[in-house]
Amino acid sequence: MASAVRIQREPFDAGAEIRALTEGRTDIGAVVTFSGLCRDEGGALSALELEHYAGMAEEELERVAAEARARWPLQGATIIHRYGRIAPGEDIVLVVTASTHRRAAFEAAEFLMDYLKTRAPFWKKEHRADGARGDWVAAKDDDDAAASRWDSKKPG
Amino acid sequence: MASAVRIQREPFDAGAEIRALTEGRTDIGAVVTFSGLCRDEGGALSALELEHYAGMAEEELERVAAEARARWPLQGATIIHRYGRIAPGEDIVLVVTASTHRRAAFEAAEFLMDYLKTRAPFWKKEHRADGARGDWVAAKDDDDAAASRWDSKKPG
């Protein structure tokens, strides 16, 4: 199975990543992509600074991808996560899943996002537009709940 | 809200459609795309022929898109459906949803696919690789079940 995990400072190209998974293949019926973008929170933020634990971040994303492959019949999965300073409107994270069937591609993409949010060692710090000291983004209970719903759920 | 429904013979570019929804905006946090591709069913098919009801197809996709906008807080939604002869490996359909939050973008994209599968007037005919007469693809009970699960479900 085509599978790639990348951690990079540079932007990525979702279209190119979709093509990389599907080109030359005739057995894929469904490709789902998720792009997570930096929001400016109504103009309050000038950027997000993404810190990561180099080494562990790659390994954790590989573990999350392996877990998705074990749960759903995937023909491909790509995870790209950026670090460094990211301006509003720019991409932060990309997940692409390819499968014969749409439900598997949708569920696996949502699983990858839920899991990586609570397991991949990345932290966001806000840069405020007004120059005031920015805070570290707090983890959301929602994200823990979203990740834990997969603990008991079997692929449909 | 940026919203577009297109029915066309030509291929489309998922990356360009994502950019069209997000470019110049700083309020979008999540973009989900679904691409449906033509499979060759283990080499049995040489192509699919997509017939559609011109006029109604556009209107029905607009109705499906309006229903998604009424159910989820979306900042954009795009639906593109191709018709004509489509070779294995080529795209058939594209759905893109943009929202502040990832759950809304995921659910709306899945809803759009489930609904358009059972409501948009398109029909697939198989062209067989062995030259034998191809059949019209039969509708799946699964698709009806997938669409009807939204009848009672409220956005999460």
Next chain:
Amino acid sequence: MKIAYFAWVRERIGKESETVEPPAEVATVADLVRWLKTRGEEYAYAFENEGVVRAAIDRRHVKPQTSIANAREIAFFPPMTGG
């Protein structure tokens, strides 16, 4: 009134569309299907399982019991398989 056919309904009937003038007692979509089936083998074949073929009036999905009064275009087609 114009009637359009799609996919295997079109193939069985052998035409894409036609203009018909059903008698006044044909009031609903189901009535229209029953009347069309009297017009020849090809129609009887297309509508052999009445529960299967779907209908739209003026580009909107309708049920068999829907009235065809004021319809400009009625379409018949199999369950959809797009996406």
Next chain:
Amino acid sequence: MKIAYFAWVRERIGKESETVEPPAEVATVADLVRWLKTRGEEYAYAFENEGVVRAAIDRRHVKPQTSIANAREIAFFPPMTGG
């Protein structure tokens, strides 16, 4: 043993990493946190809510009761906010 700190744990302690030699009775991650908190105000501040800070041993998430025997690198960090 190398210890690495990230995000606001790093900012509060004022360093990215350091090498420490805890005494032999420090057996688990929780023991290590308690020992680190005795080393100065900055550590006490970073670990003021012991339930909040997460830990990894050799790049894998671990729980407070996990043994630190044979650990090469232990990392402490807040709940993750990537994605």
